[in-house]
Amino acid sequence: MTTTPPAAAAGHHHHHPSFGHMVKDSIAAGLLAALLALPLLGFHLLDSAQGLHLDYRFPLVLWSGLVVFGGRLGLSLAGAAISKRMSARKTTSAESITGAPAKPRPWRKIAGWVMVTIALTLPLMPFSDRNLIDKATLLLIYVMLGWGLNIVVGLAGLLDLGYVAFYAVGAYSYALLSQYFGLNFWICLPLAGLFSASFGMALGFPVLRLRGDYLAIVTLGFGEIIRVILLNWQDFTGGPNGIANIKRPSFFGLPFTAVSMDGKPTFSQFFGIDFAPEHRIIFLYYLILVLALATNLFTLRIRKLPIGRAWEALREDETACRSLGINPTKTKLSAFAIGAMFAGFAGSFFATRQGFISPESFTFIESAIILAIVVLGGMGSQVGIVLAAVLLVGLPEWFRDLQLYRMLAFGGAMVLIMLWRPRGLLSSREPTILLSDCPEAAK
Amino acid sequence: MSRAPLLTVEHLTMRFGGLTAVNDLSFTAYQGEITAIIGPNGAGKTTVFNCLTGFYKPTVGRLTLTPDNGKSFLLERTEGFRIAKDAKVARTFQNIRLFSGMSVLENLVVAQHNALMQASAYSLAGLFGLPRYRKAEKQAVELARYWLNKVGLTAQADWSAGNLPYGSQRRLEIARAMCTQPVLLCLDEPAAGLNPKESLELNTLLRDIRKEQGIGILLIEHDMSVVMQISDHVVVLDHGAPLSDGSPEEVRNDPAVIRAYLGAADDDEIILGGGAA
Numbered sequence: 001m002t003t004t005p006p007a008a009a010a011g012h013h014h015h016h017p018s019f020g021h022m023v024k025d026s027i028a029a030g031l032l033a034a035l036l037a038l039p040l041l042g043f044h045l046l047d048s049a050q051g052l053h054l055d056y057r058f059p060l061v062l063w064s065g066l067v068v069f070g071g072r073l074g075l076s077l078a079g080a081a082i083s084k085r086m087s088a089r090k091t092t093s094a095e096s097i098t099g100a101p102a103k104p105r106p107w108r109k110i111a112g113w114v115m116v117t118i119a120l121t122l123p124l125m126p127f128s129d130r131n132l133i134d135k136a137t138l139l140l141i142y143v144m145l146g147w148g149l150n151i152v153v154g155l156a157g158l159l160d161l162g163y164v165a166f167y168a169v170g171a172y173s174y175a176l177l178s179q180y181f182g183l184n185f186w187i188c189l190p191l192a193g194l195f196s197a198s199f200g201m202a203l204g205f206p207v208l209r210l211r212g213d214y215l216a217i218v219t220l221g222f223g224e225i226i227r228v229i230l231l232n233w234q235d236f237t238g239g240p241n242g243i244a245n246i247k248r249p250s251f252f253g254l255p256f257t258a259v260s261m262d263g264k265p266t267f268s269q270f271f272g273i274d275f276a277p278e279h280r281i282i283f284l285y286y287l288i289l290v291l292a293l294a295t296n297l298f299t300l301r302i303r304k305l306p307i308g309r310a311w312e313a314l315r316e317d318e319t320a321c322r323s324l325g326i327n328p329t330k331t332k333l334s335a336f337a338i339g340a341m342f343a344g345f346a347g348s349f350f351a352t353r354q355g356f357i358s359p360e361s362f363t364f365i366e367s368a369i370i371l372a373i374v375v376l377g378g379m380g381s382q383v384g385i386v387l388a389a390v391l392l393v394g395l396p397e398w399f400r401d402l403q404l405y406r407m408l409a410f411g412g413a414m415v416l417i418m419l420w421r422p423r424g425l426l427s428s429r430e431p432t433i434l435l436s437d438c439p440e441a442a443k
Numbered sequence: 444m445s446r447a448p449l450l451t452v453e454h455l456t457m458r459f460g461g462l463t464a465v466n467d468l469s470f471t472a473y474q475g476e477i478t479a480i481i482g483p484n485g486a487g488k489t490t491v492f493n494c495l496t497g498f499y500k501p502t503v504g505r506l507t508l509t510p511d512n513g514k515s516f517l518l519e520r521t522e523g524f525r526i527a528k529d530a531k532v533a534r535t536f537q538n539i540r541l542f543s544g545m546s547v548l549e550n551l552v553v554a555q556h557n558a559l560m561q562a563s564a565y566s567l568a569g570l571f572g573l574p575r576y577r578k579a580e581k582q583a584v585e586l587a588r589y590w591l592n593k594v595g596l597t598a599q600a601d602w603s604a605g606n607l608p609y610g611s612q613r614r615l616e617i618a619r620a621m622c623t624q625p626v627l628l629c630l631d632e633p634a635a636g637l638n639p640k641e642s643l644e645l646n647t648l649l650r651d652i653r654k655e656q657g658i659g660i661l662l663i664e665h666d667m668s669v670v671m672q673i674s675d676h677v678v679v680l681d682h683g684a685p686l687s688d689g690s691p692e693e694v695r696n697d698p699a700v701i702r703a704y705l706g707a708a709d710d711d712e713i714i715l716g717g718g719a720a
Binding site for chain 1: 456496497498501523524527528529533534536540541542543544545546548549553554556557558560563564565566569570574580581584587588591597601619620623693
């Protein structure tokens with residue numbers, strides 16, 4: 001991803017395609033579209049009382065040709081404008097000439113704090129309702145998963161396409177532990193993390209000697225194996241029927257119910273307020289917010305520690321790491337296990353929030369979405385991941401009414417972002433330590 | 444003066460299928476000396492390095508490292524990363540391998556990974572912000588600062604390593620290797636691509652390292668001006684086999700070496716021919 005995007009490379013003066021060339025190209029595309037549309041749209045088979053007969057719809061063919069012509073022309077004009085601007089920016093940017101370090105970006109820190117403030121005060125806002133909090137909770141699950149996967153992909157550079165498997169392990173650990181042993185959420189949360197981390201280790205141990213694409217394929221396979229096991233181990237996991245009636249979380253022992261079940265006070269009774277179903281929703285929201293922020297804090301912290309720096313070094317050059325005495329296997333395993341642990345936490349939260357889980361929630365598309373969030377956010381950027389999660393999960397959730405066009409917009413947004421920001425929304429990396437911040441020791 | 448052996452290579456042979464890259468090579472590198480391995484392209488120099496630093500397992504041979512702390516290591520039996528971690532052999536690469544996305548200072552701190560991991564109890568002490576780790580990190584930065592000064596990169600410490608000019612990247616790679624506090628430093632063509640001024644600076648740097656750190660340096664080099672001026676001991680390889688072994692003066696006058704390099708020629712041309720490499 002470090003190479004110049006083709007759009008930018010083509011952006012030098014003499015490489016600009018002329019307008020005439022663009023028109024020619026667009027006409028060709030339009031003709032091709034019309035040709036394709038002729039059999040696809042041009043003939044319409046009608047089944048009427050008189051039997052079958054053909055309906056000719058040639059205007060439609062014409063229109064599709066025109067639309068493609070216009071679209072193609074617009075796209076190449078826009079592309080030329082963008083690449084022109086990019087090449088202009090490239091030559092004026094002082095950074096590329098002197099190689100000087102990127103200036104610190106205080107706005108990113110400010111943006112982070114603004115986001116945290118918004119997240120903390122969201123349930124108190126006058127416009128917030130049950131629906132909004134619910135959607136924000138879902139969004140935060142993805143943010144947390146993105147932050148967790150970022151440790152594996154963004155920091156350690158290990159392409160993991162089966163991340164959702166660890167999420168599933170976390171969810172099923174809680175569901176099964178509470179079902180078979182009656183354990184409550186607060187005991188299961190660390191256990192779920194532990195289980196997922198162990199699964200991460202178990203998978204990582206044999207496969208981490210693979211690199212790049214090979215690793216990606218094996219992790220993809222692992223994700224599917226977990227899902228298929230969950231689907232087929234009927235007696236234990238409930239198979240496709242999943243596990244229902246998972247215990248809801250309590251407020252540190254105080255249940256969120258209207259009436260007390262076993263004589264102990266409920267949350268509303270204990271605090272002497274009227275019972276409202278929103279209490280649980282808001283509690284769940286704050287719970288995932290705390291979990292997600294803990295993930296974030298952990299990542300920010302570990303980046304500045306030897307293990308975090310070793311992860312990044314491993315992403316940059318594994319051979320050099322070995323020559324410096326860094327154990328690549330252990331380092332990769334730790335990244336894999338820690339990333340998996342956070343997925344486990346998120347999974348057990350997911351189980352307690354839904355109250356019902358089935359293998360259907362842990363398909364490959366989930367892994368793909370989480371990975372897309374990380375890549376789109378700019379690998380390694382914490383704020384970027386939040387933005388990407390809002391874009392990829394939040395917006396489609398809010399525009400659910402547009403059902404059919406949702407995935408179209410999703411794909412379109414992906415393509416646009418990759419054209420406009422091939423290295424992710426916020427891609428620049430800040431050093432974990434600055435010499436200017438380290439006072440010189442007294443001699 | 445008495446010479447204490449640091450690295451003893453005995454009957455090193457490395458075959459790749461039918462190709463014998465190194466054939467029955469034996470030599471000794473001494474403590475506090477600069478030993479140069481020279482030879483035409485494809486002579487097997489880098490293969491020797493890769494065997495020493497655990498990237499290849501030699502087909503035959505014994506590589507014994509005997510630092511003056513009394514320990515000894517059989518490198519051919521040591522796992523790759525342990526050669527750097529425990530036996531303390533550091534190396535640079537022919538095609539520079541820096542962590543180019545990370546800053547110059549970070550490159551030097553990563554090199555002290557093992558010391559820092561120990562000090563931070565595998566990062567746990569650091570996670571909870573214990574003073575023990577902060578102290579260790581401060582020491583690591585001090586060591587990095589020392590080497591930054593030494594290679595003249597203090598002003599660029601916070602730059603991205605990949606943005607440094609070529610010559611500085613070479614020096615940074617040496618500084619990074621030195622931050623692992625090695626007993627043997629292996630440099631794979633450190634002068635490749637340097638201009639004459641940078642090449643001179645490199646000579647000074649390597650002499651300083653030998654004098655101040657007292658460690659052994661093993662050097663692969665084409666640039667004869669570097670080899671002849673700073674090395675104490677030269678080993679010549681040709682087609683994987685040892686050709687000559689001795690002081691620079693002895694090697695320079697060895698008819699076999701002159702033949703291998705130029706067919707037949709006098710010393711001046713060797714220097715010129717080598718200098719252009």
